[in-house]
Amino acid sequence: MNFKVSDSCVQCNSCINVCPTKSLSLVDGLVTFNSSRCMKCGQCFSICPTASISMFDCDPSTNISLDPLVKAIQMRRSVRSYKSEPLSNEKITEMLQIIRFAPSARNARNTRYIVINRPKLLELIPVIGEILLNIYPHMKAMIQAGGDAIFRGAPHLIVAVESVPQPTDDGVIALAEFELLAQQQGYGTFWCGFFKHAQAAPQVRELVGQNQQDKVTAALGFGIADIQYERPAAREKVAVTFI
Numbered sequence: 001m002n003f004k005v006s007d008s009c010v011q012c013n014s015c016i017n018v019c020p021t022k023s024l025s026l027v028d029g030l031v032t033f034n035s036s037r038c039m040k041c042g043q044c045f046s047i048c049p050t051a052s053i054s055m056f057d058c059d060p061s062t063n064i065s066l067d068p069l070v071k072a073i074q075m076r077r078s079v080r081s082y083k084s085e086p087l088s089n090e091k092i093t094e095m096l097q098i099i100r101f102a103p104s105a106r107n108a109r110n111t112r113y114i115v116i117n118r119p120k121l122l123e124l125i126p127v128i129g130e131i132l133l134n135i136y137p138h139m140k141a142m143i144q145a146g147g148d149a150i151f152r153g154a155p156h157l158i159v160a161v162e163s164v165p166q167p168t169d170d171g172v173i174a175l176a177e178f179e180l181l182a183q184q185q186g187y188g189t190f191w192c193g194f195f196k197h198a199q200a201a202p203q204v205r206e207l208v209g210q211n212q213q214d215k216v217t218a219a220l221g222f223g224i225a226d227i228q229y230e231r232p233a234a235r236e237k238v239a240v241t242f243i
């Protein structure tokens with residue numbers, strides 16, 4: 001990958017702190033890149049206050065769209081830094097009621113939502129960490145370092161659950177709408193695949209339902225973002241084929 005840091009870098013550390021894979025470090029006053037760890041998310045490019053990072057030949061001076069919906073899509077990021085202050089139940093409920101307009105397979109609308117708040121999330125961190133170590137051994141250092149590599153300090157986790165023999169994609173679609181709505185209102189979100197992986201754990205089943213058919217279809221960390229991005233992430237073009 002073509003990753004460069006220009007002379008305009010002011011060594012503010014923002015790119016280093018935001019990198020979810022610890023691929024960047026400051027060595028002798030220069031931002032140094034470890035390509036073997038990088039997952040190409042483009043968050044470093046997105047956050048740099050001096051537009052010093054270029055990657056995939058993306059130009060950091062590219063304008064943000066004036067179209068509000070296009071802008072919301074461009075500027076949505078996985079937020080992994082949150083203020084501890086929670087949102088009210090009323091506010092979260094109001095936002096979840098907006099996504100009832102999302103599409104639904106056969107219009108079945110079987111998805112229900114569970115909002116897990118920070119105290120319960122703290123209890124779940126060691127439980128899920130243990131499960132993840134078996135699935136992703138390379139995460140050992142990250143999990144054992146303590147902190148919150150799973151819920152990223154988010155005060156809430158919104159979990160979509162279906163209790164039918166064949167759960168649908170409804171929860172994913174609805175929470176994707178929730179994510180855009182939330183970020184457009186200035187909140188932060190991120191998809192918590194780790195929680196979904198751990199859904200068979202007894203402590204998780206206790207929260208989402210005891211029935212074998214109770215299935216977590218999506219989970220989204222949510223709260224007041226404690227981070228601000230300057231521009232869309234660097235992204236390679238998607239492949240498109242017309243047949």
Ligand SMILES: Cc1cc2nc3c(=O)[nH]c(=O)nc-3n(C[C@H](O)[C@H](O)[C@H](O)COP(=O)(O)O)c2cc1C
Nearest residue numbers: 020041043076077078080190191192193194195233
């Ligand atoms: C289904 C799914 C599961 C994900 N799970 C996690 C997760 O458990 N933890 C995390 O920090 N990010 C998770 N992510 C976020 C991705 O890492 C992120 O979307 C990707 O790196 C691109 O960055 P962006 O969302 O800022 O554009 C997940 C994303 C998706 C779509």
Ligand code: SF4
Nearest residue numbers: 019038039041042044
């Ligand atoms: S693209 Fe993402 S993973 Fe790679 S160095 Fe930048 S922030 Fe880290």
Ligand code: SF4
Nearest residue numbers: 009010012013015048
């Ligand atoms: S965010 Fe930009 S200015 Fe700050 S250390 Fe990284 S490259 Fe340098």
